[in-house]
Every structure is written in C-alpha cells, then in structure tokens.
Amino acid sequence: MVSKRICRTVAMAVAVTFGVTVQAQKLDEALGKLGEEYQPERAYLHFDKGAYSPGETIWFKAYLQAGIFPSDISKNFYVDWTDGTGLVLFHTTTPLLEGTAKGSFDIPSTYKGQVIHVRAYTSWMKNFDTVFFYNKDLRVVQAKDAATAVKKTEVNLQFLPEGGDMIAGLKSRVAFKATDQWGKPVFVKGKITNAAGELVDTFKAVHDGMGTVEIETKAGDSYTATYTGADGQPKTVKLPELKTVGATLSVNGYGARRSFLVERTADAPDNFKTLYIMATLQQQLIYRAKVDLTESAAIGGSMPVGNLPSGLVNITLFDANWVPVAERITFVNNHNYSFKPTIEVVGDTRKRAKSFIDIDVPDTVSANMSISVTDLNAGADTSDNIVSHLLLTSDLRGYIHNPAFYFKNESDSLQKYLDLVMLTSGWRRINWQDIANNKMPDIKYRRDSSYLSFSGKVFGATPIQIREAANINLIMKSRDSSTSLNFLPLRPDGSFSDPSMLFFDTLKVYYQFNKIRDMASRVAVSFSNGLLPVPYRIGDLPPVANLVIFDTSGNARIRLLANEQARLTKLLQTTTLEGVTVRSKAKSPMQILDDKYANGLFKGDGYQFDVMNDVVAQSSFSVFQYLQGRVAGLQINNTGTGGQPSATWRGSNTSFFLDEMPVDAQQLSNIPMADVAYIKVMRPPFFGSFGGGSGGAIAVYTRRGGDVKSEPGKGLDSKEIAGYTKFKQFYSPNYAVADSRHEQPDVRSTLYWNPYVLTDPKTHRISLEFYNSDITKKMRVVIEGMNKEGRLVHFEQIVD
Template identity: 20%
Template sequence: MRYTILLITLLISTFSFCQVNNSNLVEQITNSGFFHNYNVENFYLHTNKDVYFTGENIFFKAYVVNEVDNTPNMDTKNLHVNLYNNENKLVSSQLFHVEEGKTNGSIKLPAHLKSGQYTIQLDTQWNRNFKSGSNFLILVKNIDQTDFSTTVTTDIETTEEPITFYPESGSLIENNENVIYFKVKNDNVKAPIGRIVETKTGRRVAKIFPINSNYAKSTFFYDSEFTAIINVDGKKEKITIPKANKTGFTLYKTKSEKDDVINFQLSTNRETIKKQKFIYAVHHKKGVLKTKASFNLTENILNYNFNILKSDLFPGLNTISVFDNQNKLLIERSFFYKDKKKVDILAKVISQSQDSTTLDLNLININKATNISISVLHEDSEVINYNTSITNTLLYQDTNFNTSESTDLYFQQQTLENSFVYKSKDKQLAFSKEYGIKLIGSLNAPVKEPTSYQVALTSSTNEIFTTTDLKADKKFKFEKLYLTHPSEFTLLLLNKNGKSQESRFYIYNINTDYVAFNTLQNPISFRSDFIKPKITKKTYTQSELEVPKFISKNVEQLDEVVLEDVQKRNEKRIKQIKKENLYLAINAGLSRDYLIDPDKDFQTLEQYLRTITGIRVVNDTSLIRVLNARPGGNFKQRNYISIVIDGNFITQKAGGLQNPHRPVTDFELISVNLSGLGNGIVHQNGVINLVTRKGKSITSNSYVSKNYKTTNGYNLNQETLSDSNLFYPSKSSEYAFSTIDWIPDLTLNPSTTNTIKIKKPLGEHVKLIINGVSLDGELIYKVIELKVPLE
C-alpha cells in the first residue's frame, strides 16, 4: 500500500510562469501588501587596495545601482561615505556627488587611529527608508607599530551544535517527499556522509550525500519517525528528525533538462488538498514582482512543476512565494542566479615606455558601455583581498556569504516572509531623496516689503548663479545647490528691478538632511577570509618588509616643493579678483577671463579688445563702441555689449568707451560674457567687465560684497593617486604595501578600441584589479597580470 501511495504522488502537473491576464489575481496581489515598486539602491565599492597605514589616503570608486537589476541608478545625486573604526565608532563622514550611478574620491586616514578592521559605509538619505548602509571592510595599520602582518586574529566563541538541519523551503510534511540540508561543524576536511534510518526499526530509508566539507543533503519520503546518522571527524553523530506537519507544502529547486529554464517542484499531500483548493505563486525579488501564476488544486495531482525562463530572472536574489486565496504566505524558496554568460575584458599591450604602458581593453559579451575602475599593484602586493570583488559583493549583500558555494545552502536557513524585507513600509516613506546641499539664512538689514526682493547666490569656484525669494520674515532658503567644500560664495540682495544693493546676511546652516550615526548600526562580523592567504614567490625577511614611516617634518621634501607655473598663478589671481568684484561673481562660470600681463601686453585697450573673439569694435573718433557678434556675421547697433568698469556701467547707446588709446595694462582683468546669462534682460547682449589695476582706477565708486565660506558640501572627486608622505625603507616593502596607479573613472565601449595608459615601471610584473558595472547591470571583475616577456 505504501508504494501505491508513492506512485500516486509522483503524478505531476506542469505549469510555466507567465503573465496572467486575471484582473482579480492582479488586484489580489496588489492589495496583499507584500509587493512594492520602490526604487531601492544598492552600493558597490572598489578601493585602490585593502590594507592601509595611518596617514594614507583611501582612494575609492563607488557605484550606486538599482537593487532590482543592478543597472546604474541615474536618480541618486548625494552619496554619504562614512568611515568607522575598529570599535564601530564614526571617524569621518563625507558627501560625494553621484553622476550616472558612480562617484570617486579619497578619504584621509588620521595619524592617531588604532590598528584594526575598519568599515567604509556607503549610504543615502533615501536608502534609510529600507535598510542600513552597505558596509565594506579594510584593514588599517598604525604607522608607529612594527607589526607588518596583514593577518587579523580574533577570538570567536560559538555555541553552535555539531549538526543542524534545514528543510528545503523551511517545512516538512507527512506523506510526502522531503529534502533536508545538514550543516556539520567539521574540523576534518573530509566531507560528511551518512544515512536516514527509521527510528523504531533502524532500517535505512535514504542516503545522506555530501555537498562540501560542512554540508550534506538527503531526500526521503516522510511517513514515520526518522533519525539522521552522520560521520563527523570519524565519529557517528545522531540527530532526531522532528515530526512533520500533517498539512502544508514543500517547494524544491530541481534539475531541468532545458538550459534556458529553472525548474521548481511544489508538493503537497491529500490532507492539504481537502482544505486548500486555490493557490497562486509569484516570482519576485524582495517584493518587486516579475511573473505570476494561479491554479486550482485537484485531489489526484500532488506535485506541480514551475518553469521560469532564465531570461526572466533577476540578477542575484530570486524568490518563489506561494499564497492562498486569503493572501496568506504558505511557502517560499529563494535562490541566487548568476548568468553563466562569460563577461570579460581582454587586454592587449599597444606600447611601453620607461614608466608606462598603453593598453587596448576590449569588452567580451557586453553590449553596452561599461564604467570601470582600475587599481595597478605590484605583482608581490600584500594589500589586496581577492574575495572583495564587486561580484562577490552582490553575493554578500543578498546572502551574507561572499562566495557562491554556500549561497543556496544559506537560503534554507531563512524563515517565512524573510524575502519581503520592505513589507512593513508605509506608502509615505520617512526619508526623501536628496539633491544637493541646502543653505538657510536671513537678511540682516531693514527693508520694506521683503517679499518683493530676491537673494542671489554666486560662486565662481562652483560656477553657480541662482536666486530664491525672500520671505516676509526676511528668511530665505536655497535647495539643490552644488557647493564643494571648502569653497566660497557670495550672497546678493536683488530688488524688484533686478538691481543689487548692499546688504548683509546671516547664515543659519549649510547642510543636507542626512546625519551619519555615531555608532555603526549593522557591523560586519569578522570574516577570516577577509585577507587572502599569504602566497608569494619570494621569501621576505623581517628587515626587508619593514613598515613604511612618515618622512620627517624637519626634512625638506623636494618632490612636494613644486613651483607654481604661470597658468596656475594666473588662475589663482583671477579667482582672487572675482571674489572682490560683484559683477564678476554674477558672471562666474559664464565668462572668458583675460589677465593682463604688464610685462608683455603692450597694446592699447582698443587694440586688445579687437583680438577677443566674438566681439566687434567700432571706432567713433574719441570713443569706441563694442558690439556682440551674432551668428551669421550680422552686426547691428542694438547689439551693444554692456560695459562695466570696476562695477560701474558705461552707457554705449548715448556714448561709448572713452579714451580707447589708453594702455591696456591700466587694467588687470578683462572678463567677457557674451551670452548675457546671469545679468538680466537689460544686458542680454552680453557684458564686458574691466577691472583696473591698483593705482589706475578710473572711478572712485566701488561696491564691496561679502564672501562667505562653506561649512559643509561636496568633497571633490580626487582621481590622481597621491601617495601620502610615507617612506618605504626598501623596494620589497614598497612592492608589498603601495599602489602603482589608480584609474577610478574609465568608460569602455563595446565593439571598439578602448585605449588607456597606466603607470608601469619598465621590466616589472604588475597586476590590474578591475571592477565595473555596465549600463545593462553586468558586473565586471577582472585581474590582469602584465608580465615582462622572457628575452
């Protein structure tokens, strides 16, 4: 009789997941509260290395992607990068501007930090609606310590039982085939094996097959009381299998004969079908719905196959959840999917010089542009952890494992509803997306009818000119500002005619809504695989691998004493002049600037103006008029450019620029804004600002506007690798702990040549650590070794 029942249960009805045109089912799913359409972010991080010394800069590249498909998140603008120490206390919090899902920069490590495992956290204000920020580990070594080892030791106490078990999909039911995974605490590398026996008779009913050194699996029909016997470290361990449920479902991932599908089998028993007549199943990722199917249960069919096309799968985490007609979650099974399509980057050496190599990088099996970051390290580098690749990061975010071997086993340990991590979220989320910096202040001057005024903010450094209304209480607020920190800006009070007048302001704060937690909320537990096993071709002595030291402050560092060239000196002087001039601040970022050199520019003002592209100078006896050259070469009298000398407007319609034959060296700066943007409709033909040299002023009238300094803002995206002032006592020490080159922002296009030049000492083996994300959401991790060919 027993075998007859087994044969009956093997009758299978096959269903494929598809889009069901059932309005009632769609409404039922929508109203269940399990599903959502939030744009949730995920974060990836690539640092130039994984082990640092105090005083160094951590150079990083951060990727912000959509959680559901890994494509770059184009909506995110503000990324907060928090550094926590080995005690999970906040060391620093910095803001970086995200463009097209990526940003890069550097974090300075203070000299006083203790050695230990540190955490870099990537977070946004919007992300806090759903989860804590994503954490990434690095090692920090205090420069004053003599220990150069990259090994971390820790004492971890555990009360874990020798054997634990996890029914697949979390349940056991009577009179049905069940699958159980066993986790074995095994000090022996030999994989565990064993058997399932009937407790009363000792009769073997199934084998326990090994998966790896710590996991095993068994499949058996549950119709009695059973015991598992497993060989662990040469000893036989017994574990009693608990009683199964009288009703319920099991959901198994099974093998498929087709390469393009993933197959699952849903099983139940007759007792369940007597009570349950309708169920529906959905395929989703953390509550983002992809496909769905519904069906009626019949008494003669106890097993149902579900086929999902691989093309419909989410990258990373996928879940099948089964509900009854009351939207009660019956059972679910999660799994991790990674397309077996081999995406890759091939590198070809084009040319080599004494200190660099030019490469051609080609994308393989990637059809859209891919942004990558590259760290160039010495072949014998001891500061890279190969388990921290961007592909393993995806595994870790979804499963807390950083290798694919244990991901499927991990999902057997989950509880029901674990996959619906955002189910409890309200429709009105607590945190909004951030776009830029907020500046709040008030006017510190008496004015009538404050609401008829506007406040203008200008910053030449950030190329900003923007306005906002003044409120009745004389307060104002700027939002979505792109202000770098540190930088300066100017505030101007504009009346209803668009004219500015002298005033002073009080700044309440410059900030974002995001505030980093002082203590890390979701610390990563110690991972023994964080640093790779020390495998080197060369044996180093203690003296050879002496830890680098700071260069003494009493010693002149010639490589850092660099004389400013003429261009940088000129740029510095132009910025200084703009800070002192109201109208130059208004035109910041829109003008072309000409700094007059008194030792080289031996022309008259008229002659010099004629050399400037885009304007035309008309000589009218003792004065000149300056016109804007419109497209097509038409010069009309109404195209007079507004001329400003030391903040004073010169009227051209009634006259012109007098004394045009005076030396141009009487002026220090000529700034030309042909667009007229930022100057109002009166000056739509453009503005030329003339700033006289000290002692050569044409007019004594001047306007002084106050500059303000930022207290918060975006950190600049630093791309150039600049090693801190560390002194490596030997070549071996430098090779082990330093980075040769860092390229944080490189876009590769498919089906074309992508040329890049990297630093590479001639005659030395190096390796390139590459991480990246394509516009399709493909994750790239590649290690390229560039070896010197044998002669």
C-alpha cells in the same frame, strides 16, 4: 524609470498565467506599483587593493544599480569609514554620475586597528532594510601585529527545510549550513535520528559547510542531528518541528527551465487543494500558475527562465486565499550579465619601466570602468567582485563565503553548489501580506533627485521683519581662500535657497540682512546642504567584522612596503630637521584649549570637544544635540518634560556649567553653537558640582576675542557648512620627464588607479600607460565596470 526598463526586459520571458482571480489581479497591480515606485538600490565598491597599512590612502569607485540597470534614483552617495567598534573615523559624501561615484580615505598614521569597516549607501537605501547596505572589512596591516590568543572554533549548525517548513507525512529536503563563530564555513558530518533514537539518515557537508538531507517525515515524530564538535565531543541540534498540515514546494534544475513539485498532506483543508505559484525577479512578476490538487496530492510543473536576465528568482506558493505557505529562491544564470571588451596588457616589471593597457569596447553602448594596478603581493581580495556582488550577495542576507567562486565558469557543479547557497540564505523578501493590502514601504527618506543644494531658514523673526529684510546677503569663503557673494530672497516663512550651488569641502558663510543690518544679532539662522547628517557611530556591524587577522605572506609584503616607506619618511624628516634640538614636548591642541579655558577643578580629566574646528558642531542646533551619543555612559534626552532637555549619568542628574558658572539645562540649550568654543564633559563624580556631582558635569565655554581670526566678513555672524568631500587625485609618476620627486625611492604598492575610464560608440578604444615602482616584480591588473544597459565586466590579469 528603471523599473519600466526591467518590465520590458523580463517580458521576454514566457509568463504562464492560469486562473487569474480578482485577488491575483490586485496582487499584480500592487506588485507592479512596488516594482515601479519602490525599487531598492544595490551598491558595490571597487577598491584599489584589499589590504592597507596606517597612513595609506584607500581609493574607491562606487557602482549603483536599481533592478538590472545603473540607478537613476539617487544623486548623492555616502560612505562611513569606521574602526572595528563602529566608531566613524571619516564620512565621505560624493555626487553620483550615471550610477557611479569616486572617492578616497586617508587612514590615520596612528591607527592601531586591524580592520577599517566600510559602510556605503544612499538616502533611498535607508528606506529599506539596512542589512542591504554595502558592508566590507578592509585589512589594516600593522608594523607589528598584537599577539592574539586563538580561540577554539565554535560550530553553529542550522537545518533549513526547503520552502520554509517540514510537513508531517511528506518527504522534505532539508538543507544544512555549518559555520564558526565568525560566520566562516566549517566541515561537518553526522547523523539524524527520530524521537525513538532510530537512524533516519546521515549527512555530510559537500561544499563550504553546506549540504542537504532527505527525510521521510512521520506525524508526531521529531528529529535530532548529532555531530562532532570542535572539541571532539558529540553535539546535538533539533531540527524544526513538523507542521501537521500544509504543502511543500521543491525546485530543481539549471539552465533554461526550473522544475517544481508541489505536494500537500492527504487530510489538508480545502484552502490547500487549489494553490498558486508566483515567481518574481527584481520585484517584477515573471511567472504565475494555478496548481490544482483537488484530485491528486502532488503535482509537478516547469518554469521557463531561459530568456530572463541573470539573477535571483523568488518563487512563492500561495493557498487558495492567496496566503503564502512556502517560498524558495533560485539563481538563474543565463550568462547574459556581462559585456566583453578586448583588453591587452603590455607589462614591464623592470624598475620604473613603462607599461600599457589598451581597452577596446566594440559596442554601441557606453561603458564606465575603473582600473587598479598593484604589487601582486600587496593584499588582494578575490573573494568578491562586481559581478558576484551585484548579482548575488547584494540580494542575500548575512555573510556569503567566497561568492566570486560561483561565477568562475559555467559548470553544473558550480550551479549545484550555488543552489546550496539559495537553500541556506535569507534574501530580500516581499511582504505579501502588505502587498495584498496594497501597503507600500514606509518612505522616510526622499529620492535624492538633485545634487547637494544650499538652503537655510531664519528663526525668531516676525513676518514683518522678514518682509522688510527682503534678502539675506552671504559672503562664502572656502578653505582655499576663494570668496564669493550671494544675495538670496527670503520667503515669507524665513527660508531661502540656491539649488544651483554646488560646492566641495567646507564653506564658511558670513551673513547679514539687506535692509535691517542688526537683525542678525536678534535671530537664529540655520544652513543646510540637503545631505544626510554625519553619523558618530554605527551599530549592528555584520558578524564577519572584527575578525582576527592572522599573518600571511601578503601581510608580510604589505608590512615590508609600509616599513620601508616609514623608514624613508623618517629619513627625510631627520635630514630636514638636522641641527634642531627639541627641549620640550609640544602640547596637543586639546591641551592648549584646556589651558586656555579650564580652571581649578575643571582642569581634571574628561571628554574634550574642540567645537570651533568641528563642522558637525557648527551644524548642530544645541549643545545637547551635539553631545548625544558622543560620551559613553552619558544619557541625553532632548525632549524632556516641557520640552526641556536633560542628562543623566549612572542614574544621577548631570550638572551644567557655562564658563564655569552653574546654569540649568534650558540656559545651556539656548546657547548658539556658533558662540561655543570648547566643551568638556567630566566623568562622575565631579567634585566641582553641588552635592558631589554623582552624575558628572557638562562644562561649556564660549568664544573669546582671540578665537576669531581676521578675515573677509569680519564683524558679521558666520557659520560653517560642509559640502561634498574634496576630491583627491591619485599621483602616478611620469619618469619620462624630469621631476625632483623622482629622486626619492619608489616603493608604491598601488602603481596605477583610474576610477573613470569611459568609452562610447565614437571613442571605444582607450590607451593607458603607467610606470613601475623600484621594487615590484609582479603586478595584478584589475578592471571592473558597468555599461549603460547594466551589464558588468570583471577582468583580472597577473603580469610577471
């Protein structure tokens, strides 16, 4: 397991243990169990570039870690692609191979938003705080951005005492952080006064809106910060209230050791006179010490960290009863997180010229890398990378501005700035109260220890019928028209499965029972792929989502490339369609559906759903489950009185119709989704309902004869089931060979993308080649990756 390897690694550090009590041993055992069985995963996505235009493809490579190693916990990886409001545009499901996955998303050519929000996760990650899912906003540069009024900056100033609290009578180091309404840092300076209005100290941000101030606190006093707001007017912020008794924890130092100072109030009770310090890294104990304050009110110590893996160390101060009273995180950077391949880029920026990349990993450890080569001005995001994300931001709550900055070099100034991030950021906290009671995290989602698996269950059949049927016969047809047969035995409970089946895209499954051919019409059969359901909308987007994107030279370059590509596409279409006269506007598929099914008052405006072509609909159990959360204002309760579903809109009951005849909720709930062709939800008031329809209406239309195409399995019951998202291959032209596609202008902004560059001890040298476009004058080469020991690489080079 991953956590055992972590234990072996952190054991190289000197773990100092004094005064081990029974309670300490219980904490050790519970902490060991937490690290062994409940290690969370962290994800990072390498994109081919940082900004796109509508109609382009976003290419990505995912890297997954648990602790400090590639994760072996999960086998399936999920990505939600949403607009700025959280509406899911597309859902990607890909298999994980040695902690990595690949995929892509085609931005709709009609997309009007300025960002595509990316949320990536595994099933195992859903057991823990979802704020640690991978989240990122990708810029979408429109041909003409809509004019946006620039809002005045609103300053949010926070004061955060080191360790968590300000204690009366003790000197406190208080960090502060100033951000605007989008979470971006702003410069701030001001003064701190006491309750009498006397000056205590001044403060001034030293890096990205952050800084610290030292305050000699006095019992019964209070403190206020005054600063100048964006409007030029003075603003005030109250500092945290003082605790009357307690202890403080202060941590200093960089490099191989961390010094700490523990201080208690003079009149502190006995439980503050014997204290304990515990330090953890990736939920593994690395240091413990007893702090004796019976004779003295303050004592200092030093913690060795020079042999640790690089990462966040969580230092907790406990009282004599092992209740946590202060906590502090510090970043240990021992510069042992990377592997160093030899990379040589031989670039040629002439039109359609060939370039080369040679990579040599002279190591006995296998490496897994991804490479992107783009037009230099085609939208790069250098604020975060695989190193800064997996080592830093993936363990911290909230937005961290420009995290890659802290790994630019090994200077002390960067370490000091990084410590400000530690003082002002939340992190993956350990719930020590739960640990003390041996209470582990509540696991609702199992470990994804296997890949996608095909399974199902028969409902409504008696045990005798299941025994007589014996098998279910399946005809599986994929979208490429390939067909396969499968015969699966039925278990006594009606379930069946084939764990060896692995499929991509969508399968249409026709089924019948082996010995009772008409049984399919009398029972319900559900199919499952073992994957998480596709979400319709995600909430709680990070605060940096939906930022107003102002024009930059990079945006202008992307817009130029996109407009040129659109012009060429239009030119090709014009040439192809020359001589064709369009006399009428073609109807959309939804209009055709509405004309086919709806009549009279039912032809009015409403929410429309093409159920026949919706994979999510085919996997839903009922109309009500399918519609839940899909219509703004419509409230659906799937577990109403007596188990009967219900629906309301604006506080009034919604009317139900089946083929435009009124029915009750139970009747509508019993309609198999395989029989439904079209659903229309009419907004209130709907005058086709009895009493005026103040709650709107749901109209369900069943399939007609013309809705079923002639295909293998005709006459059998069928359902669709989604598999892994179909892989798309990146097209990289080879101008050394003749190809009709080469006759068209080449305005690619991504010149080369390779998500899987693999090396091992035998094949440790890789040579790659690619061709330039017609317009690129400068290239950006980015290589990222991870080896089997969890060490990382980030390489970037400009070619001109």
